Amino acid sequence: MVFAARKINAARVNQRLAHLAQFGRTGEGGITRFALTAEEKAATDAVAAWMAEAGLEVRRDAAGNLFGRLPGRRQGPAVLTGSHLDSVPNGGNFDGPLGVLGALEAVQSMREQGAVPELPIEVVSFMGEEGSRFPWGLMGSSFLNGTFPCDQLAAMKDRQGISLEEALRQYGARPEAVHSAAVPAGRYAAYVEMHIEQAGVLESHNLPVGIVTGIAGMRQLRAVIRGRAEHAGACPMELRRDPMPAAAELVLAAERLARESDPATRATVGFLQASPGAANVIPAQVELTLDIRDLDGARRDACVERVRAALAEICRRRGLEGELVVEHTSPPVRCHPELISTMAAAARSLGREPFQLPSGAVHDAANVAALCPVGMIFVRSRGGLSHCPEEYTSPEDVAAGTELLAETLWRIAAVEWERWPEP
Ligand code: HGY
Ligand code: MN
Ligand code: MN
Numbered sequence: 001m002v003f004a005a006r007k008i009n010a011a012r013v014n015q016r017l018a019h020l021a022q023f024g025r026t027g028e029g030g031i032t033r034f035a036l037t038a039e040e041k042a043a044t045d046a047v048a049a050w051m052a053e054a055g056l057e058v059r060r061d062a063a064g065n066l067f068g069r070l071p072g073r074r075q076g077p078a079v080l081t082g083s084h085l086d087s088v089p090n091g092g093n094f095d096g097p098l099g100v101l102g103a104l105e106a107v108q109s110m111r112e113q114g115a116v117p118e119l120p121i122e123v124v125s126f127m128g129e130e131g132s133r134f135p136w137g138l139m140g141s142s143f144l145n146g147t148f149p150c151d152q153l154a155a156m157k158d159r160q161g162i163s164l165e166e167a168l169r170q171y172g173a174r175p176e177a178v179h180s181a182a183v184p185a186g187r188y189a190a191y192v193e194m195h196i197e198q199a200g201v202l203e204s205h206n207l208p209v210g211i212v213t214g215i216a217g218m219r220q221l222r223a224v225i226r227g228r229a230e231h232a233g234a235c236p237m238e239l240r241r242d243p244m245p246a247a248a249e250l251v252l253a254a255e256r257l258a259r260e261s262d263p264a265t266r267a268t269v270g271f272l273q274a275s276p277g278a279a280n281v282i283p284a285q286v287e288l289t290l291d292i293r294d295l296d297g298a299r300r301d302a303c304v305e306r307v308r309a310a311l312a313e314i315c316r317r318r319g320l321e322g323e324l325v326v327e328h329t330s331p332p333v334r335c336h337p338e339l340i341s342t343m344a345a346a347a348r349s350l351g352r353e354p355f356q357l358p359s360g361a362v363h364d365a366a367n368v369a370a371l372c373p374v375g376m377i378f379v380r381s382r383g384g385l386s387h388c389p390e391e392y393t394s395p396e397d398v399a400a401g402t403e404l405l406a407e408t409l410w411r412i413a414a415v416e417w418e419r420w421p422e423p
Pocket of ligand 2 (some may be wrong): 096
């Protein structure tokens, strides 16, 4: 039975996207759905019910990742596909859910058409991709590829002081067994993730979909600058040891150093906190996050070292103490050439241009690349916006992406994919 990717049910995937938007809706039109919260649980439970409706074999691993499996004609390494359902604070409704629901639609359409893929295809919803609650992004896929430091479950806490271990338990996951979530290389033949582009390249080329060539590497750091708390009115300017202007210098230095590096180098300060945090108190310390990325790992690391040197110079000159701690690293990843060419052939068969582009955003695919070859499909973002309530992909583009994903999965599952040489 041949599979017709054009016959995916576009209305269903768009309705499901709209349905998920209710879980974590904020008063400002966005979505806040953090890792291991009731909101992520509600969205994941909805997807689990849809997987069961579609006749998939549904399971959850000890880390809270959800899987739905469509059996193949023969046993063998499954083709994995999916994304995540958690969000950034007041984020959009497409970053993550588009990849999970597109993957579910692809395999549900195969089943409804009576088309059985050669290899099994497994849909995954990874827990906690964004790193918005705990200081570790790509968390669910870190458990899958065995790189999460499982001895940190009790020590790693969110900003309310809840440990990851407690959050896993409250979520209904099994912190005592999280090691079992790790799978060996070879368990999967390949991984394909569909994702909203989160930038404006496809829109600028007036294209609905694109094929990703590689994923930027990311280093997330926490800078702490310590001075001396004093009275905001009584303490003369020349006697202060104030970490706030030092933090301001560091923010500007990070921006300048990234601009001086390369257009693919990106540096962002997304969080800054003074303590004790009162208008009439010179802060004792200022803490801020630094997110530094690049498609080239060495260039990214060189930028990190220049920021580290800038912090040391600022603190020395101002008589302050400073430290810069790496909290999470995600390696730059190249998508596998075999998958890129398969996607290009699938695109052409659907009358789509096989446009290729890199990803400045990181994705669970970067982790799964440690287990098998990975590929990604991007779908156009209106205005290139993402990580905000304005994030949007049209129903027509959702359909175009889902068709391409479905055709790609069908082709990958139908070929004898050996363990490919590293790209
Ligand atoms: O940060 C990222 O690039 C992704 O959205 N977690
Ligand atoms: Mn994402
Ligand atoms: Mn994101």
